[in-house]
Amino acid sequence: MAQAIARTTWWRSRRLRGLLFQGALIAGITLAVVGLVEHVLAEGGASGFGFLNNTAGFDIVQHLIPYSEQSTYGRVLLVGLLNTVLVAVLGIFFATILGFIIGIGQLSSNWLIARLCVAYVEVLRNLPLLLQIFFWYFAVLRTLPGPRNSLNPFDAVFINNRGVYLPRPEAAPEFIWVVAAFALGLLGTIWLRLQARDRRERTGEHSDIGLATFALLVLPALVASAITSFPLTFSVPVLDGFNFVGGVVVIPELVALVTALSAYTATYIAEAVRAGIAGVPSGQREAALALGLSRGQMLRLVVIPQAMRQIVPPLTSQYLNLTKNSSLAVAIAYPDLVSIFAGTTLNQSGHEIEVIAITMGVYLTLSLLTSGVMNLYNARIALTER
Amino acid sequence: MRIRVAALAVLAALVAQPAFAGTSPTLDKIKKNGYLRCGVSEGLPGFSNPDAKGNWTGLDVDFCKALAAAIFNDQQKVRYTPASAKVRFTALQSGEYDVLSRNTTWTMSRDVQLGLEFAGVIYYDGQGFMVPKKMNVKSAKQLNGANVCTQTGTTTELNLADYFRSNNLKYTVIAFEKDEEVVAAYDAGRCDALTTDQSGLYAERLQLKNPADHIILPEIISKEPLGPAVNQNDPQWADIVRWTLFALVNAEELGVTSKNVDQMLSSPNPEIRRLLGVEGAFGQSMGLTNDWAVRVIKQVGNYGEIFERNVGQGSPLKIQRGQNALWTKGGLQYAPPVR
Numbered sequence A: 001m002a003q004a005i006a007r008t009t010w011w012r013s014r015r016l017r018g019l020l021f022q023g024a025l026i027a028g029i030t031l032a033v034v035g036l037v038e039h040v041l042a043e044g045g046a047s048g049f050g051f052l053n054n055t056a057g058f059d060i061v062q063h064l065i066p067y068s069e070q071s072t073y074g075r076v077l078l079v080g081l082l083n084t085v086l087v088a089v090l091g092i093f094f095a096t097i098l099g100f101i102i103g104i105g106q107l108s109s110n111w112l113i114a115r116l117c118v119a120y121v122e123v124l125r126n127l128p129l130l131l132q133i134f135f136w137y138f139a140v141l142r143t144l145p146g147p148r149n150s151l152n153p154f155d156a157v158f159i160n161n162r163g164v165y166l167p168r169p170e171a172a173p174e175f176i177w178v179v180a181a182f183a184l185g186l187l188g189t190i191w192l193r194l195q196a197r198d199r200r201e202r203t204g205e206h207s208d209i210g211l212a213t214f215a216l217l218v219l220p221a222l223v224a225s226a227i228t229s230f231p232l233t234f235s236v237p238v239l240d241g242f243n244f245v246g247g248v249v250v251i252p253e254l255v256a257l258v259t260a261l262s263a264y265t266a267t268y269i270a271e272a273v274r275a276g277i278a279g280v281p282s283g284q285r286e287a288a289l290a291l292g293l294s295r296g297q298m299l300r301l302v303v304i305p306q307a308m309r310q311i312v313p314p315l316t317s318q319y320l321n322l323t324k325n326s327s328l329a330v331a332i333a334y335p336d337l338v339s340i341f342a343g344t345t346l347n348q349s350g351h352e353i354e355v356i357a358i359t360m361g362v363y364l365t366l367s368l369l370t371s372g373v374m375n376l377y378n379a380r381i382a383l384t385e386r
Numbered sequence B: 001m002r003i004r005v006a007a008l009a010v011l012a013a014l015v016a017q018p019a020f021a022g023t024s025p026t027l028d029k030i031k032k033n034g035y036l037r038c039g040v041s042e043g044l045p046g047f048s049n050p051d052a053k054g055n056w057t058g059l060d061v062d063f064c065k066a067l068a069a070a071i072f073n074d075q076q077k078v079r080y081t082p083a084s085a086k087v088r089f090t091a092l093q094s095g096e097y098d099v100l101s102r103n104t105t106w107t108m109s110r111d112v113q114l115g116l117e118f119a120g121v122i123y124y125d126g127q128g129f130m131v132p133k134k135m136n137v138k139s140a141k142q143l144n145g146a147n148v149c150t151q152t153g154t155t156t157e158l159n160l161a162d163y164f165r166s167n168n169l170k171y172t173v174i175a176f177e178k179d180e181e182v183v184a185a186y187d188a189g190r191c192d193a194l195t196t197d198q199s200g201l202y203a204e205r206l207q208l209k210n211p212a213d214h215i216i217l218p219e220i221i222s223k224e225p226l227g228p229a230v231n232q233n234d235p236q237w238a239d240i241v242r243w244t245l246f247a248l249v250n251a252e253e254l255g256v257t258s259k260n261v262d263q264m265l266s267s268p269n270p271e272i273r274r275l276l277g278v279e280g281a282f283g284q285s286m287g288l289t290n291d292w293a294v295r296v297i298k299q300v301g302n303y304g305e306i307f308e309r310n311v312g313q314g315s316p317l318k319i320q321r322g323q324n325a326l327w328t329k330g331g332l333q334y335a336p337p338v339r
């Protein structure tokens, strides 16, 4: 009898059931992977992942690490991964800024601003992302002149339909002294800030350290540069034949992709921000104003920090979405992971199962890393009961 | 697990490999479906391109029609599946179509490593470059530093890299997945040159805003023998596809056309009599009827007729026969005899 009761509770234990299900899932996935690998080996796909050492034979328009057509498929994987990370980081950066501005703007007491922000969200969220990517791409290409008639807004900066050409910094060995001087200045500003905070907490007085910070950041580096006779030089792009050579180029594909991804994702972030801010009780605002904070300070010091607790979870999933959506890059020839690895490499090498498995693994890792970082941040800002 | 996988593999091998010649699982399935499934491009005028009414036309399309005529005596019994350069082989391997008839180059890696079987060469092609006239470029060797637009998943992007490297020229490649984006980006000025198979260049030039403003450079930088491909695991089906192609070429060589094929049935020429099934049982030995070639020629014509109608003088492309003339006329088109 006692045993029977023990057994039913054993079955009913939610924790155990959860563990069992997860165990079964992991076992299932492992078996599937093992089966796939066996299948690959049986197919005579000689070496499984050995093809990663074969020569790729094709070129790639943008590579953050050295690459040529004689590089391997393994190198293609790295180039694609870095290109994906670049788009994701830039996209997340701009989408966050734009999303917060629009989200706060939606709640603006200025009727026009609020309407404009709402309209922005409604329009851009309801147009297919791929369409927006094409729009930006061809808008960029068609409005910009050819290399011979490049726009030249600043000295040594050229803009044409092949990209934005910027001077490339080239450091002589002495540049290390400039870096060291800058680092010292940076330490100085941190010390200054700590001092200022200490003073505020002790006396409640606010000290203006803006100018001092600026001086600390700029002067030491400048002096060091002068002493080492300016070790940082710039390779300036020049028109040679069809195109510019020298300098760095930001290709139009990257510009269009980042623009489209940030403009689109910003609509979802804006909604999350609006909802988060609306969720902060109005008493908090009134209290902040009653304490004599300005509207800006109220938003920055009281409302946003509390709203963040609501905003971060949806923000995380938008960051993940942006990263995954970056694979639409293939449509406009931006060489991301899906385009040059899951696309070109798969097609040219024929190793479908391995290529897809690696690609899925990489995206899974990127997603887990992103959510890991965001969860840490979330834990840090979580309400701490005292 | 191991045992189960092994058992499955044995089973798959049994299913895939007929114990004796005379049955083709692909042919059986096509007959059961009532139509042939044909993989084509997503739109390349002259080769495989949907017209205004959505009907597929072109040289590669006519080859699928020839197969349908051989199997069903009805060239309309074809379902077309467009596939980009990038996905075409995966789709063929996973059985989304029975034959890939889509300006596809026969290369060693595709034949050997991808487990495909090429039936022959339906069009001898080579890779070329197109540039805007106003660039004043006369030769590909002058393209140092150029931006070049092309399509990914092709032999094109590999040849391009080889060519520029072996000529010590610098270049930047912008590789799109879809042909229409290659053309649109080139037209929008993203690239100094567009590269693909020369036949494709003529077709793509027609899609530009001002075709007359662009020229095709004289250099041919590669060999691109284009032909229909099938999976390797059904040799009899590969035979049907191969000999349908040969029948088209043999018919032209023997002077059999869609107009005269009925009279030709009473020709005394033994080669014609064997091709048209008046003598011998060649069709039956492939699982078709002996008059299969008659039906093919009557419905779609011989190789020469197909060529002229789709890419030659009867088409907007106006491509010369050149390498695609019969071997008897100084070209490369040559089919083994029906015997």
Ligand SMILES: N[C@@H](CCC(=O)N[C@@H](CS)C(=O)NCC(=O)O)C(=O)O
Pocket (backbone or CB within 6 Å): B040, B041, B042, B043, B044, B083, B084, B085, B103, B104, B105, B151, B153, B154, B155, B156, B178, B179, B196, B197, B199, B200, B201, B224, B226
């Ligand atoms: N023959 C080459 C290139 C074939 C190819 O894809 N050509 C392009 C440009 S001519 C094309 O057909 N595009 C049409 C499409 O992707 O649907 C190969 O087999 O790799």
